[in-house]
Amino acid sequence: MIHQKFIFSLKETLQNLWQFKGRNLFSLFIICLSFLIIGIFLSLSNNFQYIAKQIQKNLAIIAFLEEGISEQNINAIRIRLENSPYIEEVSYITSEQAKENFSEKFPELNNIVSNLEINPFPPSFEAIAKKNALSYEETIDFVNDLKNMPGIDDVQFNKDWLERIQAFSRLAKAVGFFLGGILVLASFFIISNIIKLNVLARKSEIEILRLTGATNFFIRTPFLIEGIILGFLGSAGSLLLLAIIIKLFPLYLGASLGTLTELISFRYLSLSQCLAVITGGSVIGFSGSYSSLARFLNI
Amino acid sequence: MVHVSVLLDFYSKSKTYIIEQSEKLILQLLKTAMIEVYNLWKQYQRPNWALSGISMKIEKGDFCFITGPSGSGKTTLLKILYREILPTQGQLLIDQRNILRIPDHKIYVLRRMMGIVFQDFRLLFHKKVFDNIAIVLRILGVPKKEIRRRVFYLLRMVNLHNKMWEYPKHLSYGEQQRVAIARAVVNNPKIILADEPTGNLDTELAYEIMNLFKRINKKGTTVLICTHDRELIRHFGEKIFFLYKGKILRRESL
Numbered sequence: 001m002i003h004q005k006f007i008f009s010l011k012e013t014l015q016n017l018w019q020f021k022g023r024n025l026f027s028l029f030i031i032c033l034s035f036l037i038i039g040i041f042l043s044l045s046n047n048f049q050y051i052a053k054q055i056q057k058n059l060a061i062i063a064f065l066e067e068g069i070s071e072q073n074i075n076a077i078r079i080r081l082e083n084s085p086y087i088e089e090v091s092y093i094t095s096e097q098a099k100e101n102f103s104e105k106f107p108e109l110n111n112i113v114s115n116l117e118i119n120p121f122p123p124s125f126e127a128i129a130k131k132n133a134l135s136y137e138e139t140i141d142f143v144n145d146l147k148n149m150p151g152i153d154d155v156q157f158n159k160d161w162l163e164r165i166q167a168f169s170r171l172a173k174a175v176g177f178f179l180g181g182i183l184v185l186a187s188f189f190i191i192s193n194i195i196k197l198n199v200l201a202r203k204s205e206i207e208i209l210r211l212t213g214a215t216n217f218f219i220r221t222p223f224l225i226e227g228i229i230l231g232f233l234g235s236a237g238s239l240l241l242l243a244i245i246i247k248l249f250p251l252y253l254g255a256s257l258g259t260l261t262e263l264i265s266f267r268y269l270s271l272s273q274c275l276a277v278i279t280g281g282s283v284i285g286f287s288g289s290y291s292s293l294a295r296f297l298n299i
Numbered sequence: 300m301v302h303v304s305v306l307l308d309f310y311s312k313s314k315t316y317i318i319e320q321s322e323k324l325i326l327q328l329l330k331t332a333m334i335e336v337y338n339l340w341k342q343y344q345r346p347n348w349a350l351s352g353i354s355m356k357i358e359k360g361d362f363c364f365i366t367g368p369s370g371s372g373k374t375t376l377l378k379i380l381y382r383e384i385l386p387t388q389g390q391l392l393i394d395q396r397n398i399l400r401i402p403d404h405k406i407y408v409l410r411r412m413m414g415i416v417f418q419d420f421r422l423l424f425h426k427k428v429f430d431n432i433a434i435v436l437r438i439l440g441v442p443k444k445e446i447r448r449r450v451f452y453l454l455r456m457v458n459l460h461n462k463m464w465e466y467p468k469h470l471s472y473g474e475q476q477r478v479a480i481a482r483a484v485v486n487n488p489k490i491i492l493a494d495e496p497t498g499n500l501d502t503e504l505a506y507e508i509m510n511l512f513k514r515i516n517k518k519g520t521t522v523l524i525c526t527h528d529r530e531l532i533r534h535f536g537e538k539i540f541f542l543y544k545g546k547i548l549r550r551e552s553l
Contacts, residue, residue, distance in 0.1 A: 004437070004440050004441075004443065005438075005440050019425075204421070205423055208421050208423060209434070210406075210407075210410070211381065211383070211415055211421070212415075212435045212438060212482070213407045213410040213435065213438055213439070213486075214407060214438045215404075216404055216407075218438055
C-alpha cells in the first residue's frame with residue numbers, strides 16, 4: 001500500500017517537474033552554481049592540503065652548528081640524529097663544503113663569496129625525515145628538542161612553508177563556506193519560492209485531493225520529493241561541472257604561471273566530500289520545499 | 300407480606316425491562332441516524348445569517364433533497380456537512396460522530412466516508428477520465444488491479460467506458476458530471492453529497508443522472524442532493540427540506 005502511494009507520488013513529482021520545466025531549470029541552475037562555488041574552494045583547499053602533505057613527506061631538517069664546536073658535541077648530535085626513528089639519512093656538511101655547494105648553485109654570486117675574508121657558512125647537519133614518519137606536531141617537537149642540544153646554533157626546516165600552506169588551505173575552506181553558504185541560503189529561498197509557485201499553480205488540484213480524502217502527507221509528498229530531486233540534481237550537476245573545470249583549467253592556464261600553477265591547481269573532491277555536497281543539496285531542497293509547504297499550503 | 304414481595308419483584312423486573320427496551324430503542328434510533336444537525340448557525344458577514352438555527356436528521360439509506368431559491372443556504376449547509384467551512388454555532392453529527400471536534404489533520408477520515416459531487420464538477424483537467432476517478436482509490440492505496448476493476452465497472456455504469464482515456468475538456472457537460480459522480484462513488488462512501496448535480500443539464504440528462512443516484516442509493520448509500528429543480532424533486536423526492544433565507548421552512552416525507 002505504501003509502495004503504491006510512493007510510486008504515485010513519484011509519478012506526480014516527475015509530471016510536475018516536466019510541467020514547470022522552465023522555473024525548475026532556473027532553480028537547478030542556482031543550486032548548481034551555489035554548490036559549484038563551495039566545490040571550487042573545497043578543491044583549492046584540497047590542493048593546499050596535498051602540497052602541505054608533500055612538503056611534510058620530504059621534510060629536510062638542517063641543523064647549523066656553532067663556530068668552534070667540539071668534536072664531542074658533533075658526535076653527540078650525529079648520534080642523536082642517526083638514532084632517531086624519524087630520520088632516514090644524515091650527512092655532515094663542513095663550512096667549506098657549504099661554500100662550494102653555494103657556489104655551484106648560485107654561480108652568479110661567486111664573486112661576492114670569494115671577496116669575503118671569512119667563510120660565512122657554518123658547518124651543519126642535513127637530515128632527511130622518513131616518509132610519513134612525522135606528523136606536523138611531532139616535527140615541531142623533534143626540532144625543538146634538537147635546538148636545545150649543546151653546540152647547535154639554529155635548526156631550519158621547511159616549517160614556514162608548511163604553516164603557510166596549511167593556513168591557505170584553511171582560508172580557502174573558510175572563504176568557500178562563506179561564499180557558498182550565502183549562495184546556498186539564496187538557493188534555499190529560491191527553491192522555497194519555486195515550490196510555492198508550483199503549489200499555487202496546483203491549488204485547485206490540492207483542494208480536490210483534500211476533498212476526496214487525501215492526507216496532508218499524501219498532498220505534501222510530491223512537493224517534498226520535487227525539492228529533494230532539485231537539490232540532488234543541482235548538487236550533482238555542480239560536481240560534474242567541477243570535474244570539467246578541473247580537467248580544463250590546467251589547459252587554459254598552460255605553463256604561464258610556472259611554479260604557481262601547482263599552487264592554484266584544483267584537486268578532485270574526495271568521495272566523502274562528494275557525498276557531503278550531494279547530501280547537502282538534497283537537504284537544502286527538502287527543507288526549502290518543506291518551509292514553503294508549512295507556510296503556504298497551510299495543512 | 301408475600302403479595303408485597305411479589306409486587307416488588309414484579310415492579311423491579313418491569314422497571315429493568317422498560318429501561319432495557321428504551322435503551323434498545325434509543326440505540327436503534329441513534330444507529331439509523333446518518334446526519335444529525337442541531338441548531339446550526341452560520342454567519343459570513345454581519346449582520347446577515349447564511350443559516351439560522353437549522354436542525355435536521357437524515358437516516359441511513361435516505362434519499363433526500365434540500366431545495367430552496369438561490370442564496371437560501373443550500374451550498375453553505377453542504378459545505379458545513381463536508382467541513383469545508385465551520386458553522387458559527389451548533390452541533391453536527393455524521394455517523395454518530397461530532398465532526399466539528401475532528402482536528403484538521405484528521406479530516407480526511409470524514410471525507411473518505413463521503414462522496415462529494417460539486418456544482419462545478421471540480422475535475423482534474425490535466426488528467427484523463429480514468430485517472431480522475433482512480434485518484435480517490437490511489438489516495439487510499441488500493442492495489443492497481445483492484446483500481447482498474449472498480450473504475451472500469453463504474454465507467455460502464457455511467458456509460459463512459461468508451462471515453463476513459465480522454466481528457467475531461469473533450470467531454471460534454473453531462474459527461475463531465477457523470478465523471479464527477481463516478482469519482483464520488485468509487486470508494487463506496489456511506490454518504491453522497493451532491494450540489495446542484497443537474498444544473499446546466501437538459502431534462503433528459505438530469506433524469507439519467509438522478510436514476511444513477513437512485514441506483515447507488517439502493518445499495519444502501521445515503522444520498523443528499525441540493526437542487527432547485529422542482530420537477531426532479533417531485534419525481535424522485537422521498538424526504539425534502541425546503542430552505543428559505545437560511546431557515547428550514549418545511550419538511551416533507553413522501
